[in-house]
Amino acid sequence: MNQPLTISCRLKVSDSQAAKLDATLEAFGQALNWVNQKTPDKIVNGVKLQSLCYYEIRACFGLSSNLAQQVCRRGAASRKIAKQKHRPVKAFKGGFVTYDARIFSFWEKDWTVLLSSVDGRERFDLATENLTGIRERTNQQPRSKAERRRSNSWAFYQLRRFITYKALRSGVKVVLVDPRYTSQTCHRCLHIHPDSDKSYRSGKQFRCGHCGWQGDADFNGAKNIAAMGALVNRPRGPWLSCQITGGLLKARVVPPRVGVG
Structure with a gap:
């Protein structure tokens, strides 16, 4: 499989x-x-x-x-x-x-x-999602031993290092986006489910109970990441918020470390 x-x-x-x-x-x-x-x-x-x-x-x-x-x-x-x-x-x-x-x-x-x-x-x-802790997050999902072994063997940190290195060499800024709430938040109205134990996302589908938008869940999450990445240089900080308490998104820029010697 x-x-x-x-x-x-x-x-x-x-x-x-x-x-x-x-x-x-x-x-x-x-x-x-x-x-x-x-x-x-x-x-x-x-x-x-x-x-x-x-x-x-x-x-x-x-x-x-x-x-x-x-x-x-x-x-x-x-x-x-x-x-x-x-x-x-x-x-x-x-x-x-x-x-x-x-x-x-x-x-x-x-x-x-x-x-x-x-x-x-x-x-x-391009801007990418912050992959820190992705292995731990994905391992919380019910999967077979074979699937768990495949994902655990993928070098997420190494991938980010490669991206940072290539971007630095080409003068391109790397934007790391905190993925928290991006899969739960509607990209159109920025609302999340008012019940913390529930979500508008169901598997691969997302259906917002506030504005009615529905579609692919990964597409919705990517739109949220895109919005946060675009707001990194905003004077008041890269925040997106909805009217529900706790429905906050924040992106951050991680400056590259340049070694001399």
Whole structure:
């Protein structure tokens, strides 16, 4: 059994880049709904969908070649799941896009990421979650001995040292974000569950009981990390807060240690 290991990160974006990403997310969701409405429901093969509507997707929604292909694959996968559960495909709400190695590139030289958008390729800086204590936190979850052994063998501290070293060499600031509450807090309204023994998160899903937002729990946590990373240089400190007591988030910058000699 394979256990995926993930790292939460944020993209440092300018206002113009944020607008381009928002436009890409919107176009991707609209294209998915268009494909679902304009093609026969019985087609659940991504290649067949692509042969039917690839050029129209590109022309109507301004998506790149690879993003248009991702629309077809995502649409076909959603139809397969709906067919297995004997229900129609629900309308896509947008706010997400699927990338693969062809349209998502990581540059080790300067620790940046290249992403495709409706306006071409864009380069972004990275910030990562503070991994201190992650092994202890993950070991509290119910897992098999094999899964526990795999995660315990991953050198989290070494990974952070590598990131810090590479960033220092390239003149890039490393932002360490305290992960406490990031998985429990709604990124849209910054509320957490008023009962400390309960959470709006359930497994991989997050459903906010205050504003009603729902979606992928990892996506929600990454949005909180992104928000905290963006507020590191704020004069009053990098705080995000909600109206519920204890619902506070704080990020901090750890300066690199430079040795001489």
